[in-house]
Amino acid sequence: MRNAAIGKYKYVRPGGKTKGLHIVMAEKAIGKTLPKGARVHHVDYNKANNICTNLVICPSHEYHMLLHRRTDALNACGHADWRRCVRCGKYGNPEQMSSYQSKQKNTAAQYQHHECNAKHVKSLQR
Numbered sequence: 001m002r003n004a005a006i007g008k009y010k011y012v013r014p015g016g017k018t019k020g021l022h023i024v025m026a027e028k029a030i031g032k033t034l035p036k037g038a039r040v041h042h043v044d045y046n047k048a049n050n051i052c053t054n055l056v057i058c059p060s061h062e063y064h065m066l067l068h069r070r071t072d073a074l075n076a077c078g079h080a081d082w083r084r085c086v087r088c089g090k091y092g093n094p095e096q097m098s099s100y101q102s103k104q105k106n107t108a109a110q111y112q113h114h115e116c117n118a119k120h121v122k123s124l125q126r
Helices: 021-030 061-077 114-124
Strands: 039-042 055-058 097-100 110-113
Touching: 021 039, 021 055, 039 061, 055 061, 097 114, 110 114
Parallel strands: none
Antiparallel strands: 039 055, 097 110
């Protein structure tokens, strides 16, 4: 089950421009503006917890999603590198699953248990 985000983002207006407090705190920690495309990840998934030890600066959206995927897997099954089956929702070793690339641009590969894929294919043939 995916960890739900807790709380809401807090916003401030430094210099008259509205910015997320988490972004302001991250920029303060590194002493400069975040690079283009960077994202700020809340380790505890609490958007209102903006202490520096709870924030991770990610170089891209894709890396931010990788952190979420690995954290969700670790919390769900104890294996950060296992993947969630798109058919049954259970986690499994990706080396023992089939994978395919989604047609959507910039998305991670989708994984499914061999048994789940077989059931799916069989259901399409009915």
